[in-house]
Each structure stands twice: as structure tokens, then as C-alpha cells.
Amino acid sequence: MIDSRPVFSRIGRRAAAFVLLFLLSVFLPAQERFRRQPPNPDPRHRLNLPRFLSHTLKNNLTIHVVPLEYDRRVTLKLIIYSGESSSPENLPGLATFTANLLDKGTLTLSVNAVEEAIAAIGGEWSAAVQPERTIFTLSFLDEYLDRGVEILSRFLLEPAFSQREIVNLQRTLYYQMFNRRKDSEFIGKNLFHLLLFNGHPYSRISFNEDIFKYIKQKDIQQFFEKNYRTNNASLILVGNIDLETASRHISTHLNTWNPAADLPADDPLPRPLRRLRIGLVDDPQADGAYIFLGNIIPLQSSLDIFHYAVFNMVLGGTLNSRLFMNLRESKQYAYNAFSEVIFFKNFGIFLVTAKVKPAVLNQSIKEILRELDTATKLKLPSNEIEQAKSYLIGQFPVRMEIQEEYTGRVTDVISLNLGDSHWSQYFESITSVNADNVFEQLKDSDLLSPVIVIVVNADLESRDNPLLDPKDNPLINRLMAEFGEIEVYNEKGILQYTLK
Amino acid sequence: MKRNIALFIICMIFQSLPLSAIQAPIADSFPYPITQITLPNGLRVILSEDYSLPTVSVTIMYHAGSLNDPGGKSGLAYLMENLMFQGSRNVGRMQHINFISRIGGHFNAATHADRLVFQQTVPSNQLGLLLWLESDRMSSLQITRDKVEWVKRNLILSTIQYKKDEDPFLSDSLSFDQLLFADYTYNHPMSGLEPEVRQLTVADVEDYYSTYIRPDNAVLSICGHFEMEEALELVNRFFRTIPASENIPGFPDIPFSQTPEAMEFTQSSLVPSPAIFFGYRLPPPYPSEHYVLTLCEYLLLKGTTSRLHKRLIKRDRVASQITGGMEIRRDRAVFKIFAAINNELLRSRSRRAIVSEMSRLTTGLVSTEELNKAKSLLKSDYMSRIHTTSGRSEFLAEIYLRHGTAEQARLELGNYMNILPHRLMVTANAAFSGFYIIMDVLTK
Numbered sequence: 001m002i003d004s005r006p007v008f009s010r011i012g013r014r015a016a017a018f019v020l021l022f023l024l025s026v027f028l029p030a031q032e033r034f035r036r037q038p039p040n041p042d043p044r045h046r047l048n049l050p051r052f053l054s055h056t057l058k059n060n061l062t063i064h065v066v067p068l069e070y071d072r073r074v075t076l077k078l079i080i081y082s083g084e085s086s087s088p089e090n091l092p093g094l095a096t097f098t099a100n101l102l103d104k105g106t107l108t109l110s111v112n113a114v115e116e117a118i119a120a121i122g123g124e125w126s127a128a129v130q131p132e133r134t135i136f137t138l139s140f141l142d143e144y145l146d147r148g149v150e151i152l153s154r155f156l157l158e159p160a161f162s163q164r165e166i167v168n169l170q171r172t173l174y175y176q177m178f179n180r181r182k183d184s185e186f187i188g189k190n191l192f193h194l195l196l197f198n199g200h201p202y203s204r205i206s207f208n209e210d211i212f213k214y215i216k217q218k219d220i221q222q223f224f225e226k227n228y229r230t231n232n233a234s235l236i237l238v239g240n241i242d243l244e245t246a247s248r249h250i251s252t253h254l255n256t257w258n259p260a261a262d263l264p265a266d267d268p269l270p271r272p273l274r275r276l277r278i279g280l281v282d283d284p285q286a287d288g289a290y291i292f293l294g295n296i297i298p299l300q301s302s303l304d305i306f307h308y309a310v311f312n313m314v315l316g317g318t319l320n321s322r323l324f325m326n327l328r329e330s331k332q333y334a335y336n337a338f339s340e341v342i343f344f345k346n347f348g349i350f351l352v353t354a355k356v357k358p359a360v361l362n363q364s365i366k367e368i369l370r371e372l373d374t375a376t377k378l379k380l381p382s383n384e385i386e387q388a389k390s391y392l393i394g395q396f397p398v399r400m401e402i403q404e405e406y407t408g409r410v411t412d413v414i415s416l417n418l419g420d421s422h423w424s425q426y427f428e429s430i431t432s433v434n435a436d437n438v439f440e441q442l443k444d445s446d447l448l449s450p451v452i453v454i455v456v457n458a459d460l461e462s463r464d465n466p467l468l469d470p471k472d473n474p475l476i477n478r479l480m481a482e483f484g485e486i487e488v489y490n491e492k493g494i495l496q497y498t499l500k
Numbered sequence: 501m502k503r504n505i506a507l508f509i510i511c512m513i514f515q516s517l518p519l520s521a522i523q524a525p526i527a528d529s530f531p532y533p534i535t536q537i538t539l540p541n542g543l544r545v546i547l548s549e550d551y552s553l554p555t556v557s558v559t560i561m562y563h564a565g566s567l568n569d570p571g572g573k574s575g576l577a578y579l580m581e582n583l584m585f586q587g588s589r590n591v592g593r594m595q596h597i598n599f600i601s602r603i604g605g606h607f608n609a610a611t612h613a614d615r616l617v618f619q620q621t622v623p624s625n626q627l628g629l630l631l632w633l634e635s636d637r638m639s640s641l642q643i644t645r646d647k648v649e650w651v652k653r654n655l656i657l658s659t660i661q662y663k664k665d666e667d668p669f670l671s672d673s674l675s676f677d678q679l680l681f682a683d684y685t686y687n688h689p690m691s692g693l694e695p696e697v698r699q700l701t702v703a704d705v706e707d708y709y710s711t712y713i714r715p716d717n718a719v720l721s722i723c724g725h726f727e728m729e730e731a732l733e734l735v736n737r738f739f740r741t742i743p744a745s746e747n748i749p750g751f752p753d754i755p756f757s758q759t760p761e762a763m764e765f766t767q768s769s770l771v772p773s774p775a776i777f778f779g780y781r782l783p784p785p786y787p788s789e790h791y792v793l794t795l796c797e798y799l800l801l802k803g804t805t806s807r808l809h810k811r812l813i814k815r816d817r818v819a820s821q822i823t824g825g826m827e828i829r830r831d832r833a834v835f836k837i838f839a840a841i842n843n844e845l846l847r848s849r850s851r852r853a854i855v856s857e858m859s860r861l862t863t864g865l866v867s868t869e870e871l872n873k874a875k876s877l878l879k880s881d882y883m884s885r886i887h888t889t890s891g892r893s894e895f896l897a898e899i900y901l902r903h904g905t906a907e908q909a910r911l912e913l914g915n916y917m918n919i920l921p922h923r924l925m926v927t928a929n930a931a932f933s934g935f936y937i938i939m940d941v942l943t944k
Contacts, residue, residue, distance in 0.1 A: 031589065031590075032741065033733050034737060034738070035589070035590055035632075035635075035636060035639075035640075035738075036590055037590070038628070038629045038632045038633070039628035039629065039632055039734075040628075041623075041625045041626050041628065041629065042624075042625040042627075042730075043625060043630070044554070044623065044625050045554035045623075045624045045625055045725055046554065047553070047554055068552075069885055070552050070887070071883070072883045073880060073884065073887070075885050110815075112805075115803075115804050115805050116805050116873070119803055119804075119805040119876070119877060120869075120872065120873045120876055122876035122877050122878075122879055122880030123876075123880070124880075139880075140880070141879060141880055141883070144876075187819060192822060229905065318601060319601065320598070320601065320602065358786055363715075381763070387602065390602065390604070391601075391602060391603065392604065392605045393604065393623070394603040394604025394605060394622065394623040394626075395604030395605075396604070396665065397553045397554050397555045397623060397624075398555050398604055398605055398621050398622065398623065401553055401555055401621070401887070401888040401889060401890070402888060403884070403887060473780060500596060
């Protein structure tokens with residue numbers, strides 16, 4: 001194309017631009033060169049984590065100590081290797097109830113006296129029940145080690161399980177759970193576990209609040225007697241403490257705690273789902289459509305955990321991961337979209353969670369499945385793998401600064417039998433992950449036939465038109481057209497009907 | 501009468517005791533080295549090494565906050581905080597966050613009455629990155645109309661709305677602040693009043709930035725795994741040439757006014773339960789007594805074994821929730837209590853219970869056992885804070901701003917642990933025997 005403008009005009013503009021640049025360079029302060037780019041990082045500093053020191057007492061109780069000189073608080077974790085899967089089939093929730101009752105008074109200390117004793121050592125107590133284990137945490141100032149262990153021993157050696165406290169706890173837990181059912185995320189996760197574990201003892205983790213009224217004192221006593229035993233437990237202490245001192249105090253206070261003659265048998269491993277299954281809860285209070293999509297992942301070796309951890313970072317572990325960038329930033333379907341891996345003994349759960357706009361619920365599920373399909377069938381690009389590894393390697397020591405995170409990791413290593421190398425070789429294990437071994441890990445997985453739970457205000461009861469068949473509901477209609485059968489549950493996880 | 505005389509004598513003894521006499525370091529209460537330097541441009545730098553984990557935290561604390569919002573421009577400091585993530589000469593919009601997130605680090609920022617805080621923790625080999633990022637936004641923040649409007653709309657106004665949605669008592673709490681902190685400078689909400697936020701302009705932000713976000717108005721605190729020589733070289737490289745302001749206005753000087761009499765107010769709100777706000781303006785001198793009053797907070801309100809929890813929730817069963825404590829806005833402090841009460845019929849009983857517990861604290865000696873419990877809880881929180889490099893770096897910067905030297909950190913825990921029951925009673929008596937302010941909140 002020929003420029004029809006006069007030549008002087010073109011020259012004039014160029015000259016003006018040149019003069020402007022010249023003036024800018026003269027009058028604007030020049031920028032120091034080092035400000036233009038971030039400095040190169042130094043070589044990574046070595047991570048030197050203290051070793052676990054272990055000792056088994058005469059009564060078969062194993063103690064693990066991780067000395068942290070610089071921390072003046074001790075965190076004591078008691079792991080009982082029985083969780084909700086050990087509750088009787090007709091009484092899911094018993095493990096949770098027993099764990100929550102443990103600090104509600106002993107034969108020699110009232111509830112108030114227990115609270116005072118814990119506060120006096122600058123302490124905090126909590127209980128968490130999972131399908132296969134129960135974890136109690138007592139943290140306190142290191143100068144009160146003996147008193148901390150003594151308090152724990154009272155809970156274990158002289159539990160009261162008084163009728164009065166049972167009634168109080170029944171009321172408290174009922175209302176806690178009742179209130180949590182107003183939370184769509186809680187409803188969704190509960191149903192997800194129920195469908196995923198599908199009749200396996202682990203599905204007892206998804207109980208509802210109505211069960212508490214059936215729990216009797218003798219049920220609690222029996223559960224406690226059977227499961228709270230030295231050879232079904234571990235004690236972990238992290239803090240400014242050594243193994244010898246810890247063993248001495250624990251032995252003094254807990255030497256009369258006994259092992260069980262027969263330990264409960266291990267549950268069989270839950271199996272991955274082999275066909276897609278959709279459960280839906282119509283929640284009038286849901287302020288979006290909540291998606292929970294995932295499956296069980298078998299773990300053959302401790303390195304599998306690292307492969308999945310890297311894969312998770314690429315797919316949905318952060319704000320820069322594929323799911324978030326695609327569903328939120330690019331397509332604008334979602335408020336958020338993440339993935340996580342939850343590890344149990346010898347298996348894990350890979351779970352994608354997203355909160356999306358109800359109008360694009362179908363498209364969002366399809367996009368998540370498409371992302372999973374791409375990520376599992378094609379090798380991940382090495383730049384994404386390296387980015388994920390860099391994040392995990394950086395994040396590990398940063399999170400380990402927090403004592404709760406630190407003790408949580410220690411607890412996992414011990415209770416999930418992950419082995420010493422998982423702890424001491426963390427950086428090396430992450431570094432060894434590459435596109436090939438992630439691909440090998442994923443190619444036979446069942447991530448593409450997941451459980452999908454949806455919590456959404458679907459208006460299934462047709463509040464405007466009670467006679468409307470749910471199948472004529474536009475949202476259901478679109479879901480069925482895409483995915484076929486849909487199981488409809490209430491907010492407590494009870495099946496209402498199946499739409500085919 | 502005898503009791504009053506005894507109290508008077510105790511008051512005289514403790515008032516005549518110099519503060520230094522009751523200040524003594526507690527062994528290992530801050531077992532980390534502290535190095536302090538000041539750059540030629542006035543930037544104060546604190547460095548504290550700790551090689552236990554390969555992480556490093558950087559906190560930069562500017563000595564300006566919502567107290568520096570000019571009249572009618574509330575929310576300006578908070579807007580400034582958010583704009584600090586919107587890009588500078590060499591760092592793109594939101595890149596600051598991306599740089600840190602991608603390497604597994606975490607960050608935080610906060611606006612207080614008298615300080616803006618930016619804090620981040622990363623793997624220790626990335627100290628240079630943090631200092632580069634902080635120096636770039638200190639020296640060359642890019643403030644544009646688009647960015648200001650975007651932040652106002654998407655961060656500030658949406659935060660105000662979010663807070664309102666999340667906390668049904670928020671507007672009552674802000675009303676109560678207006679009663680407790682009598683002057684606009686102290687009582688306007690940190691995130692701003694909605695109509696005032698809408699009026700904030702680029703010029704307002706530029707003015708705030710050029711006045712307060714200067715090296716001679718900041719403390720830079722670095723804690724964690726680093727080599728001193730290398731850290732000093734990096735600090736020098738990135739910060740030394742940033743020009744000082746040399747003309748930073750002080751904080752507004754507004755005289756303290758005590759309430760002339762007990763004040764009682766009532767308002768109706770869309771709240772889930774009736775409630776009571778109860779508070780005191782704490783008279784200067786300040787902050788010399790804040791150690792004692794913080795301990796009072798632990799005695800009265802910390803956890804299920806605290807006095808007010810035991811009285812109102814466990815014993816009298818008149819309230820479902822009780823919270824509160826000291827609130828410090830630079831040279832002004834108040835003590836606030838909030839109680840969500842079970843029903844309207846229990847209001848007067850709840851008020852009596854609060855007044856009675858406050859009175860018990862001011863006229864009776866706390867038992868050694870109870871005092872030790874409060875100290876243990878406080879010490880546990882303190883240890884928890886200084887255990888992480890992020891908590892420690894912020895703590896050291898705060899101590900520097902308060903005392904003019906970070907070395908005071910070594911005395912900090914001792915200032916609490918050395919408090920005796922008599923001193924606690926005397927201080928509580930001086931603080932809580934004045935007139936209180938009550939605001940009853942009725943359900944609409």
C-alpha cells in the first residue's frame with residue numbers, strides 16, 4: 001500500500017516521536033537496571049527435618065517423638081486406629097459421639113474441672129473422626145508436659161461417660177449438625193462420601209443427626225473398651241521434648257492402660273467406581289450449583305502419592321491451575337473450581353469441587369470431565385509439571401512452619417504407614433516426578449467414571465407448580481439428556497427417587 | 501471503708517513504682533537474634549535469623565493507617581492497601597500475588613488504625629524476589645483512574661457488602677464504635693463508609709501514597725533462613741536509592757475526652773437475637789498499662805473458662821455468645837464486650853451480670869491460680885505467634901513502631917508474666933471504675 005500522506009508529515013511524526021523519547025530520557029529519572037527483572041533465586045537451601053524417635057512401652061503403646069527445640073509448645077496427638085467405619089452398621093456416628101464425649105468429665109474431674117485444667121496449661125483439646133482413625137490433639141506449653149499427659153491419662157483411664165453429659169452432647173451435636181445442613185458444601189460432601197463408599201464400612205462417615213438419640217451409654221462403653229486400647233493407638237509428641245523424658249512421663253501416667261486381646265480386623269480396601277453415578281440434592285438455600293466429582297484412587301507405593309500431588313497441582317490445586325483458569329477465568333462458568341487429593345491408608349480420593357452458575361451446570365460438568373480426560377490421556381507438558389513441583393517444594397517448608405501443619409504431616413506419615421522416606425526425602429521424591437510417571441499413574445485410573453454430586457436449588461418440588469413432573473424440570477431435563485440416570489436425595493443423604 | 505483505704509495504699513505503691521522495676525526479660529521468651537539498621541533514606545530494617553526451616557518472611561509496615569484518612573475520605577488507607585497489589589513500574593497487575601503463589605509462598609496485608617502491613621513468606625532462596633517486589637511498589641506504584649475505580653468497585657465496596665451480609669451485628673458494632681471513640685478520626689470504619697468510598701479519587705490516593713508510602717515512614721522486618729551479609733546487600737540494592745519524604749505529617753492530635761457520665765443507648769436492628777454492647781474509654785497514660793489490661797481481657801473473655809463466659813453462658817444461661825477485649829487505635833484504647841442474649845426478658849439480668857463481673861475485677865484480688873491460667877493462655881498465644889517467621893517478622897515490626905527498638909521484643913512476654921494480682925486490681929480499678937457506655941440492640 002502506498003502512503004498518500006505528504007513526506008514531511010511522515011518525517012515530522014518520526015521526528016516528534018524521537019524528540020519526545022529524547023525528552024523523556026532526559027527528564028524522567030533513569031531506572032536502575034536491577035529493578036527491571038526479579039533477581040535470580042539462590043540455590044535452594046536444604047530441608048533438614050528432625051528424625052522421628054520411637055519407643056514402645058511395656059503395655060504395647062508406641063510413642064513417637066519429633067523434637068523441635070525452638071518451639072515452646074508441645075502438640076500431643078493420640079491416634080486411635082478406629083474411626084467411623086468401626087461404628088456398628090446400625091449406629092453410624094458412634095465413633096464421633098464417643099470421641100466428643102471423651103473430654104466431658106472423668107470419674108475424678110467434672111467437665112468444668114477438665115476445661116480449667118486444660119486452660120491452666122495454656123492448652124487446647126480437639127477430636128477429629130475419620131473413616132479409619134480418630135485423632136485427638138492436646139497442645140500445651142512445654143513446661144506443663146507432665147500435667148498434659150496426666151490430663152490425657154484421666155480421659156483414657158477413668159472416662160465417666162455420664163448420662164447427664166451424654167444427653168448434653170446429644171443435644172449439642174444434633175444442633176451442630178442440624179445447623180451445618182444449611183451449608184450446601186457440607187450437604188454435598190456428605191453425600192459424596194456416601195455414594196463413593198457405597199455400602200463399604202467407610203460410608204458410615206456420612207451419618208445424619210437423627211442417629212444421636214439412639215446412642216446409649218452401654219454402646220459408648222463397649223465401643224471405647226473395644227477400640228481405645230494401647231495396641232490400637234499411637235502417641236505422637238512434637239515440640240521442645242526428647243524421647244526419654246516423654247517416655248518417662250507417659251509411662252508414669254499411662255502404664256495401666258491395657259492392650260486388647262483381639263484387635264478389630266482391618267476393613268477391606270474400598271474400590272473405585274467403574275461407571276458414572278450422579279446424585280442430586282435440591283437445596284432451596286443453595287446460592288449456586290455445587291459440584292463434587294471424584295473417585296477412589298488405589299495407591300501401590302509411597303511414590304504414587306507424589307505423582308498424584310503433582311497432578312493435582314496441574315489440574316486444580318491452585319488459582320493458576322487448569323480448572324480455575326478454564327471454568328472461572330476463561331469460560332466464566334464458575335465462582336471457583338479446585339481439586340484435592342485425600343489420602344487414606346493404601347488408597348486415596350481424588351476430588352474436584354466447583355461452585356458454578358446453575359444455568360451452566362451441564363457445561364461445567366462436561367468441562368471438568370473434559371479436563372480430566374485431557375489430563376489423563378495426554379502426557380502433561382513438562383513446563384506445567386515443573387511449575388507444580390516448584391509450588392509443592394516451596395510450599396512444603398512454608399506450611400511446616402505452622403505447628404498444626406507439622407504435626408498433621410507427622411501424624412499422616414505414622415498413621416498411614418508412609419514410611420521414613422516420605423518424610424526425609426520429600427524434596428527428592430517431588431523432584432523425581434515427571435510427565436512419564438504421572439501418565440503411567442493415571443492411564444488406568446477410574447477418574448473418568450466418577451461419582452458426581454450436585455447441590456443446587458433445582459426447584460424439584462416445583463414450588464410454583466406442584467403437579468410438575470421432576471423430569472419436566474428444565475435443569476433435570478438437561479442433566480438427564482447429558483448423563484442419563486439421576487438419583488435424587490434429601491439434604492440428609494436419604495434417597496428420594498431415581499429419575500431414569 | 502477499710503477496703504478503700506487498702507486499695508488507695510496499693511494504688512500509691514504501684515504508681516510510685518517505675519515501670520522498669522517490673523520489667524524483666526523471661527528466659528527464652530524471644531530466643532532469636534535481632535539486628536537493626538537504618539538506611540540513609542530513613543528506612544528502618546530489622547533482621548532476625550533462624551535456620552530451622554528453609555523459609556523467609558518479609559514484613560513491611562508503614563506507619564500510617566485509617567487514622568490518616570482525611571475527613572470525609574474514609575476507606576482511603578484501605579484503598580491504598582489494595583492498590584499496592586495492582587502493579588508498579590516493573591510488576592504487572594496482580595503479578596505480586598502470582599510471583600509469590602507460584603513458588604508456594606503466602607502473603608497477607610492489613611490496614612490498621614496506625615499502620616499498613618504487607619507480609620509474605622516464601623522459600624528462603626527467594627528473599628531477593630520479595631525485596632524486589634516490595635521495593636518496586638514502594639518506589640513506583642502505578643496509580644491510574646481505572647485501577648482506583650476497579651479496586652473501589654470490586655474490592656472495597658464488595659468487601660463492605662460482604663461484611664454486612666456475613667455479620668448481622670456489624671452495623672450495630674460500627675454504631676457502638678462511634679460512641680466509644682468519640683471523634684471521626686478514630687471511629688470511622690477501616691474499610692470506609694460507602695458514600696465516602698465512592699467519592700475517593702486518583703488524586704486522593706496519589707497524595708496518600710506520596711506522603712506515607714515512603715522509606716522513612718516504614719519498617720522492614722526480615723525473619724528466617726538467610727545469610728546476613730547477603731540480606732544486607734539485597735536490602736541496600738533495592739531500597740537505598742528510594743528517596744525519602746522527609747516531611748511526613750504526624751498523626752492527628754486529638755485530646756482524649758472521658759464520658760461525663762454513664763451513657764446508655766438503644767437501637768433496633770435486623771439481628772438474629774437481642775444483644776448488648778458494653779464498653780469503656782480507657783484513659784491515658786497509654787500504652788504503659790496495656791499489658792495489664794490485655795491480661796484482664798484473658799481473664800474476662802478468653803475461652804470457656806473465662807469469667808464472663810462462665811457467668812453469662814454457663815451459670816446464668818442468659819447469653820449464647822460473648823466476645824470482646826481491648827481495642828487499640830494508636831493512642832486511644834477502649835475495652836469492648838459484646839453479648840448476644842437469649843431473649844429480651846434476660847436483658848437486665850445480663851447487664852447486671854456484666855457490671856458485676858467488671859466490678860469484681862476492680863475490687864477483688866484475682867487468685868494466683870486464676871492469674872496463672874490467664875498468663876498460660878496468653879503465653880501460648882504469644883509462643884504460637886513468634887514461632888512462625890511470618891508472625892515473628894510482623895511482631896518485630898510492631899514492637900519497633902511502638903518502642904522505637906525491636907530489642908524490646910525480649911521484654912514483651914515478661915511484661916505480662918510479671919504482673920501481680922495487686923497491680924492488676926489497681927489498673928483494672930483505674931480503667932473500669934469510670935463511666936461505661938452501653939448500647940442495647942433490640943430485634944426488629
